[in-house]
Amino acid sequence: xxxxxxxxxxxxxxxxxxxxxxxxxxxxxxxxxxxxxxxxxxxxxxxxxxxxxxxxxxxxxxxxxxxxxxxxxxxxxxxxxxxxxxxxxxxxxxxxxxxxxxxxxxxxxxxxxxxxxxxxxxxxxxxxxxxxxxxxxxxxxxxxxxxxxxxxxxxxxxxxxxxxxxxxxxxxxxxxxxxxxxxxxxxxxxxxxxxxxxxxxxxxxxxxxxxxxxxxxxxxxxxxxxxxxxxxxxxxxxxxxxxxxxxxxxxxxxxxxxxxxxxxxxxxxxxxxxxxxxxxxxxxxxxxxxxxxxxxxxxxxxxxxxxxxxxxxxxxxxxxxxxxxxxxxxxxxxxxxxxxxxxxxxxxxxxxxxxxxxxxxxxxxxxxxxxxxxxxxxxxxxxxxxxxxxxxxxxxxxxxxxxxxxx
Ligand code: NAD
Numbered sequence: 001x002x003x004x005x006x007x008x009x010x011x012x013x014x015x016x017x018x019x020x021x022x023x024x025x026x027x028x029x030x031x032x033x034x035x036x037x038x039x040x041x042x043x044x045x046x047x048x049x050x051x052x053x054x055x056x057x058x059x060x061x062x063x064x065x066x067x068x069x070x071x072x073x074x075x076x077x078x079x080x081x082x083x084x085x086x087x088x089x090x091x092x093x094x095x096x097x098x099x100x101x102x103x104x105x106x107x108x109x110x111x112x113x114x115x116x117x118x119x120x121x122x123x124x125x126x127x128x129x130x131x132x133x134x135x136x137x138x139x140x141x142x143x144x145x146x147x148x149x150x151x152x153x154x155x156x157x158x159x160x161x162x163x164x165x166x167x168x169x170x171x172x173x174x175x176x177x178x179x180x181x182x183x184x185x186x187x188x189x190x191x192x193x194x195x196x197x198x199x200x201x202x203x204x205x206x207x208x209x210x211x212x213x214x215x216x217x218x219x220x221x222x223x224x225x226x227x228x229x230x231x232x233x234x235x236x237x238x239x240x241x242x243x244x245x246x247x248x249x250x251x252x253x254x255x256x257x258x259x260x261x262x263x264x265x266x267x268x269x270x271x272x273x274x275x276x277x278x279x280x281x282x283x284x285x286x287x288x289x290x291x292x293x294x295x296x297x298x299x300x301x302x303x304x305x306x307x308x309x310x311x312x313x314x315x316x317x318x319x320x321x322x323x324x325x326x327x328x329x330x331x332x333x334x335x336x337x338x339x340x341x342x343x344x345x346x347x348x349x350x351x352x353x354x355x356x357x358x359x360x361x362x363x364x365x366x367x368x369x370x371x372x373x374x375x376x377x378x379x380x381x382x383x384x385x386x387x388x389x390x391x392x393x394x395x396x397x398x399x400x401x402x403x404x405x406x407x
Contacts, residue, residue: 005117005170011036011084013104014093021149022091024050027067027074028150029177034078034087043077050075053150053275084321089174091143093121096245101125102133109134115169119143119305124190131266137162141171144191146351147237150199154351155180156191171355180235181350186337193347195332196361199387200322205257207317211309213295214278218315221321225355233277233287233353235271239264239278259301259397264294322386323377326365331389333362341404366403374398 008031012023015037023046026033037043063071068090078084090112092104101120108118118140119129131140142158155178157171168184175182185191190198204217218229228236243265246252253262264270264277269279272286279288302309329344338344345360358364365373374394379387397403 003115003164003166005115005166007031007117007170007174009087010033010091011078012091012093013037014094014095014121015039017147018093018145018149019044020046020049021147021151022093022121022145023075023148024053024071025145025178025180027089028152029174030074030092031174031177032074034084036075036078036081036084047075047077047122054281081107081111085115086117087324088168089117089119090121091121096123096125097248098129101130105130105140106133109136116140117141117170119171121145124194124204126189127158128162129185131160131162133152138164139167141167142185142187142191143171144185144193146193152351153179153181154193154195154347155182156347156351157182158191160187161186162386173257181346183343184339185343185344186335186345188332188335188337192245192332192338192344194310195337196325196328196344196348197352199328200321201230201234202257203320203324204317207312207320208260208298209256209305209307210312211302211307212312212317213298214262215290215295216312216314217317223314224318225358227353235277235279235281235288236263236271238271240270245250256305256348259305260298263297263301273370310363319376320380322361322364323373325361326373327377327388327391327394329362329365330393330404333407334391334393341407366405370376370394370403371401 010026010031011034012019013036015035023033023035035043037046049393051072054072057063058068074184084090087321090108092101094104101122105118116139118136120127120142121144123144127140127142131137134140137160141163142156144156144158146152146154157168157175159168172182180223183192188195207217208214214231218232221229233402236293239261243261246258255395268274269276273283275281275283276291278294280291281287281289331340332344333341341362344362348354348360349356354360374390377388377390377394397407
């Protein structure tokens with residue numbers, strides 16, 4: 001069946017951090033939005049916060065009052081799912097829990113018109129498992145916005161095994177209307193961006209245990225040009241999100257590299273939102289200040305785990321964090337999760353604060369030369385083990401004297 005989709009109306013499920021930004025993206029693009037949350041108080045607060053944001057935009061002179069009124073008029077609360085049965089698209093942004101998302105998709109599938117599209121804003125969950133809860137898997141996909149959704153340019157569009165080309169086209173067209181940089185990703189845990197983030201952050205956390213301190217690691221990566229080092233980023237995102245997810249999943253909590261995070265969370269140090277995390281924040285300030293208590297905690301945890309601490313310089317920090325990104329990026333490319341190295345670079349430039357002048361992790365690797373990257377990964381593999389085994393694609397391209405961009 002060749003079907004085209006024209007998205008004029010949408011519903012957003014969930015009025016939390018992401019739902020708020022997503023609603024504004026849609027309303028700003030001229031889409032009428034109905035909003036559902038099972039917590040009425042949350043929905044009320046969210047509507048007020050959207051109105052506040054538009055009023056702020058008017059005060060800043062970014063839009064005029066008539067435009068603010070028009071945008072706000074496109075947003076309304078819906079009492080239940082029955083009230084949204086005629087929308088063209090639903091974007092779900094509830095808690096990151098597969099069973100909950102499946103339940104919502106199953107229910108919506110039974111109510112929505114047959115041609116409606118169903119999208120999830122999940123950060124990492126299996127889109128096919130979500131689609132399997134419906135009888136319309138060809139109309140299900142991931143629309144992964146980044147926080148704050150109305151400001152961040154990146155949109156990862158996740159293609160499930162059965163997502164139809166027409167549904168994908170509709171998502172790309174919507175991305176364009178919302179002024180996003182859209183990148184299509186295959187379905188794997190974490191998609192392109194968060195899958196690569198995992199080994200990058202793992203190296204940063206391991207180096208804390210081996211001898212470095214958060215400020216030192218962040219300074220090295222910010223010196224390279226990242227908008228934020230990994231620990232400052234965790235303070236912004238909230239250290240407690242992964243902590244709670246590990247707790248809920250009942251696994252991962254014992255891994256040595258998360259012990260500093262666990263201790264910080266047990267102390268109520270969740271990051272910027274609680275005034276303390278890896279750094280200290282004065283009330284009302286987002287300025288990350290060095291906190292000697294955190295260094296003492298890092299020392300205590302790492303010694304408690306039996307690490308013989310050593311000096312770790314900025315060269316080693318950059319080498320391990322950047323090569324972890326590049327090697328995972330190469331695997332993502334060879335598996336066909338990303339269509340091109342450029343797409344991976346776009347994700348890192350627009351969603352993760354990778355320095356623009358370096359062109360993205362894959363372009364940076366090409367500048368170094370893949371033969372050089374290959375040798376450096378082999379050297380790390382000899383010193384630290386098989387997690388550094390170079391992706392097959394790197395060896396192949398290096399042998400041909402090619403780069404990722406030549407593929
Ligand atoms: P949040 O906790 O701020 O908001 C979730 C909202 O969902 C709450 O308002 C809650 O009341 C509502 N909700 C829960 N169950 C519901 C139900 N059955 N029906 C209707 N509403 C329900 O969460 P968030 O940070 O906005 O994250 C939402 C999703 O977006 C998650 O899947 C998350 O992984 C993903 N995501 C988050 C970020 C981020 O930086 N926060 C970035 C990208 C993607």
